[in-house]
Amino acid sequence: MHNTDFIQTTHAGSLPRSAELLAANAAMAENPEDPAAFEELLAQSVKDVVTRQREAGITLPNDGEYGHTMSNSVDYGAWWNYSFSRLGGLTQGGVDRWQSTEKVRSEPGRIRLTSMRDRRDRERFDEAYNDPNSFILTGRKAVPQPTVTGPITYVGQEAIQRDVAHLKEALAANGFETGFLPALSPGSASRIANEYYTSDEELVYACADAMREEYKAIVEAGLTVQIDDPSIAENWDMINPEPTVEDYLAFTQLRVEALNYAIRDLPQEQIRFHLCWGSWHGPHTTDLPFADLAQTMLSINAGSYSFEAANVRHEHEWKVWRDLALPEEKTVVPGVVSHATNVVEHPELVADRIERFAQILGRERVIASTDCGLGGRVHPQIAWAKLEALSEGARLASQRLWG
Numbered sequence: 001m002h003n004t005d006f007i008q009t010t011h012a013g014s015l016p017r018s019a020e021l022l023a024a025n026a027a028m029a030e031n032p033e034d035p036a037a038f039e040e041l042l043a044q045s046v047k048d049v050v051t052r053q054r055e056a057g058i059t060l061p062n063d064g065e066y067g068h069t070m071s072n073s074v075d076y077g078a079w080w081n082y083s084f085s086r087l088g089g090l091t092q093g094g095v096d097r098w099q100s101t102e103k104v105r106s107e108p109g110r111i112r113l114t115s116m117r118d119r120r121d122r123e124r125f126d127e128a129y130n131d132p133n134s135f136i137l138t139g140r141k142a143v144p145q146p147t148v149t150g151p152i153t154y155v156g157q158e159a160i161q162r163d164v165a166h167l168k169e170a171l172a173a174n175g176f177e178t179g180f181l182p183a184l185s186p187g188s189a190s191r192i193a194n195e196y197y198t199s200d201e202e203l204v205y206a207c208a209d210a211m212r213e214e215y216k217a218i219v220e221a222g223l224t225v226q227i228d229d230p231s232i233a234e235n236w237d238m239i240n241p242e243p244t245v246e247d248y249l250a251f252t253q254l255r256v257e258a259l260n261y262a263i264r265d266l267p268q269e270q271i272r273f274h275l276c277w278g279s280w281h282g283p284h285t286t287d288l289p290f291a292d293l294a295q296t297m298l299s300i301n302a303g304s305y306s307f308e309a310a311n312v313r314h315e316h317e318w319k320v321w322r323d324l325a326l327p328e329e330k331t332v333v334p335g336v337v338s339h340a341t342n343v344v345e346h347p348e349l350v351a352d353r354i355e356r357f358a359q360i361l362g363r364e365r366v367i368a369s370t371d372c373g374l375g376g377r378v379h380p381q382i383a384w385a386k387l388e389a390l391s392e393g394a395r396l397a398s399q400r401l402w403g
Contacts, residue, residue: 001224001269001304001331002364006398007354008059009391010333012274012306013182013226014079014373015053015064016380021045025069042066043166050170050179056384057391060367062180062226063170064375067163074139075376076279079228080191083184084146086156087210091149094193096142106239111251113191113238120286121237129282136282147193148203154210157217164221178223180272183214185229186262187255204254208262215263219270226272226306227263231255232297234278236288245292252296260301272333273302276372277314281340290317294324302330308371309334310345310353318356326361335371336393337386342378344385350393355400363401368394 001008017025021041028038046063053061068082077097084090100115116122128134163181171179186208190200197203218225232255236248243251263271275297277287290307297305308314318334326332336353337345350368357366368390374383 001367003366004364005402007358007363007394007401008367009057009369009394010060010180010367011058011062011370011374011387011390012276012335012339012372013062013065013228014068014375014377015049016375016383017064017066017070017073018045021066022070022073025071029069039162042162043169046166047170047173050167050174050176052384053387054174054176056387057394058387060178060180060224061171061174061176062182063163063167065182065373067159067166068182070376071143072139072141073376074141076140077143078376079182079373080184080188081143083189083211086154086159086214087189087207088153088155089148089150089196090146090152090192092144092146094144094147097145098137098140099142104240106241106243108244108247111239111243111247113235114240116238118240119237120240120242121282121284123240124285125283137280145192148196150196152203152206152210154213156214160214160217164217164223167223168221180224180226181218182226182228182274183218184211185227185231185255186211186258187231187235187252188229191231201254204258205261208258212262215266215271219266224270224272225266226274227259227302228274229255229259230276230278232275233288233293234276237278237286242286245288248288249292249296256296256300263301268301268303268329271302272304272306273297273300274306276308277311279339279372279377281377284311284313287313290314291320294320298324298326304331304333304367306333306369307335308338309357310336310338311340311371312338315353318353318360321357321360326365331365331367332357332361333367333369336368337370337390339370339372339374339377342382344382345389345393347389347392347396350389351396351400354394354397358397358401368397
């Protein structure tokens with residue numbers, strides 16, 4: 001994962017789906033009677049999106065998360081929702097998590113997650129969140145969240161092998177040696193209604209045992225697994241009232257330990273951890289500062305760490321790395337273009353962002369990326385323009401850093 005003579009480029013996972021693939025996703029959800037035709041379309045779509053990544057200058061590509069069904073052209077949750085069909089022990093249906101009005105209150109030493117509508121950022125900007133012209137949640141389709149009603153197991157073996165096969169075929173067709181596939185973390189997988197397990201610990205570790213099967217399948221195929229885990233940072237805003245940082249980190253430690261348990265014995269160089277503060281286009285004034293999370297993130301046994309660094313709420317936090325000790329064998333994958341704005345970053349700005357990290361950590365250990373997935377968050381034309389700007393910025397930074 002280390003650079004040799006140029007800055008490598010990647011992204012955080014989700015890329016825009018074509019209208020044809022979105023229509024096929026909807027058709028399969030309603031009437032899955034022609035799986036062969038769908039598989040043929042999916043395989044070709046993955047090949048096409050890997051080709052487009054190569055043409056855009058991405059050197060560490062993935063399948064665009066095309067194996068994770070997107071409900072609509074605007075979809076902030078496909079990275080999570082895909083797990084609902086890959087985990088046994090769930091009863092489907094229920095309430096769309098963005099519409100739940102449940103109010104759960106935490107106490108010192110007893111943290112519990114509240115509903116999405118009861119988040120502190122949403123409370124503070126209630127008028128904006130409920131205005132369809134604010135563009136915060138505009139255009140998303142309601143997706144009901146299941147309930148845990150039995151032992152959680154992994155039932156996605158066929159699906160993950162399909163994802164692996166499609167990506168490897170596409171990588172070979174485009175001359176790539178390897179790529180990555182995102183997979184949900186135990187901490188994020190466990191953020192659903194629970195009527196079976198008697199404690200948070202039981203639920204989180206059950207998710208860890210189940211999701212480990214997906215991680216192993218990806219790694220054993222020679223690919224990198226990206227662990228998607230916004231829960232590490234985003235949970236902070238789902239606790240009402242605001243807890244102390246100490247209480248929150250203690251609450252988060254269980255999620256970290258469960259993830260380390262799930263990736264035990266897997267090669268760190270094939271594990272990338274992704275941290276973000278959530279993909280919706282809201283104010284994010286209640287985000288926990290990165291300085292409070294950095295050491296917790298580094299305690300996760302991954303070979304590289306992906307995080308938001310272009311988001312205007314967090315860009316200034318690159319300075320935190322001046323005081324962090326990153327092991328020599330590890331790399332960082334900072335976002336240098338954002339999923340949260342339609343403005344396409346100038347390549348010179350992208351280069352500046354890359355160079356900040358390179359000057360602190362060394363040019364060999366910085367891989368240029370996006371803050372979060374672009375698919376379902378910005379228009380496809382804008383998403384690809386952002387990836388081109390990312391690659392051009394990495395080219396400029398490489399010239400300056402290597403001469």
